Amino acid sequence: MTKFLGPFVNRDGDSPTYLEEYKIWVNLDGVVTTASSAISSYLYFYSFNLGSQDIYAKAFYFYGPNAGDDELDGVDYNYLRFLNANFIDVINSSPEDVVIEPTYPTGFPTRNIYVAIDSL
Amino acid sequence: MNTISTPFRNVVPDVQPNMFASYGSKTWNQYDPATGVLTSNNSTFVTDAVQPGMVLFNPEDSTSWATIQSVDSETELTLNGGFIYESSGGTRLVRFSIATAAVAFKQYCTDTESSKYWWANYKVGDRVQSQGQQLKTSFNKAVATIVAMEWDEVNDLAFMTLDKPLQSSRALWVYKEGNVYAYPFEKIQAMELYSYYEVGDDSEVYMTLYDARRTDNVTIYPWLLTPDSREEVQSVGKELENKVIKAIQRCSRSPWPTGTVMIEDSYGLTFET
Numbered sequence: 517m518t519k520f521l522g523p524f525v526n527r528d529g530d531s532p533t534y535l536e537e538y539k540i541w542v543n544l545d546g547v548v549t550t551a552s553s554a555i556s557s558y559l560y561f562y563s564f565n566l567g568s569q570d571i572y573a574k575a576f577y578f579y580g581p582n583a584g585d586d587e588l589d590g591v592d593y594n595y596l597r598f599l600n601a602n603f604i605d606v607i608n609s610s611p612e613d614v615v616i617e618p619t620y621p622t623g624f625p626t627r628n629i630y631v632a633i634d635s636l
Numbered sequence: 637m638n639t640i641s642t643p644f645r646n647v648v649p650d651v652q653p654n655m656f657a658s659y660g661s662k663t664w665n666q667y668d669p670a671t672g673v674l675t676s677n678n679s680t681f682v683t684d685a686v687q688p689g690m691v692l693f694n695p696e697d698s699t700s701w702a703t704i705q706s707v708d709s710e711t712e713l714t715l716n717g718g719f720i721y722e723s724s725g726g727t728r729l730v731r732f733s734i735a736t737a738a739v740a741f742k743q744y745c746t747d748t749e750s751s752k753y754w755w756a757n758y759k760v761g762d763r764v765q766s767q768g769q770q771l772k773t774s775f776n777k778a779v780a781t782i783v784a785m786e787w788d789e790v791n792d793l794a795f796m797t798l799d800k801p802l803q804s805s806r807a808l809w810v811y812k813e814g815n816v817y818a819y820p821f822e823k824i825q826a827m828e829l830y831s832y833y834e835v836g837d838d839s840e841v842y843m844t845l846y847d848a849r850r851t852d853n854v855t856i857y858p859w860l861l862t863p864d865s866r867e868e869v870q871s872v873g874k875e876l877e878n879k880v881i882k883a884i885q886r887c888s889r890s891p892w893p894t895g896t897v898m899i900e901d902s903y904g905l906t907f908e909t
Contacts, residue, residue: 518821518822518824520827520884522827523829528833531865533866534833534834534835535831535832535833535834535866535869535870536831536832536833536834537829537879538828538829538830539828539831539873540824540826540827540828540829541826541827541828541881542826543824543825543826544693557787558670561824563848568746572714572825572848573827574826577760607643612889614884614885614888614889615739615881615884615885632826633825633826633846633848633850
């Protein structure tokens, strides 16, 4: 069932004279498995592509909390647990709720997150 | 299969430009809404024989329009109000157009064959929009309605009368009820709203709908293409986001297996590939 998790916000610039912002909502329909490395700054959620044999992924990239920061290593932050908790929120949401905002646990290091579709 | 949609643009062929002299591409420098005085340094109103009674409007938003009360000098006019000079978010819309009262609300066809096409396809009640002069915007915000479709028997040409003035020196679009651009809802694997503002550079806001293989991605541009400030970039983006998210929610909740949901107030918006 179609459910969008978002927005995830990624800022390259955030000052009175410069703003560059991506707000992304991710459709979680069809997600079948995940791949995660404990030390990487990103996380892949794989889905089967509709009507083909391809597999594609929603790739989550975690950056430092401020605009323009570098990617954060995953070694201390457990991105998989963060996203799993949000996926469970989505699964448990009312059928009327189509767009569900992510929740961030206390101490989570960043809300500066970019999401892309990657074909494999 | 459910879809989200925007109205389909039928491009109108062979429209006669309806602007007076060169007043289809002018800008104003000052406008005082209290006195109605408009100053345009690149105009020569007296030399060009601009007259009181002519219709002046902003081709980027001709929702309202003004009548010229007096021609005060080569560069100055007094209007009777109704001239839109900025967007609701505060961006200055510096274009203006002038047409004679006889044609400001009319669009004439230039060719008999095309006139027959107009006659057969465009009806009273259809909506009409123009691209306008396009400095700050993607299209003229005003959406007119055809109030009469007539035939000039002397010249064998069709002409339509509208309820708003539109500039026809650029593309003119007719919208027929029920004709839409549709994007399959099930294709949308992610949505991205991109906002950019930097002092000294052109700002932009747009929304992209991504399909899984990224081969059928589409982008939606708002009416205000180049907002003037960081605040306006965010305000325009929020407005576009709200419209698209609302359509997504309605589409997902639709009980009908082949329902289509129009993005609210979406005349002029298209799914660009």
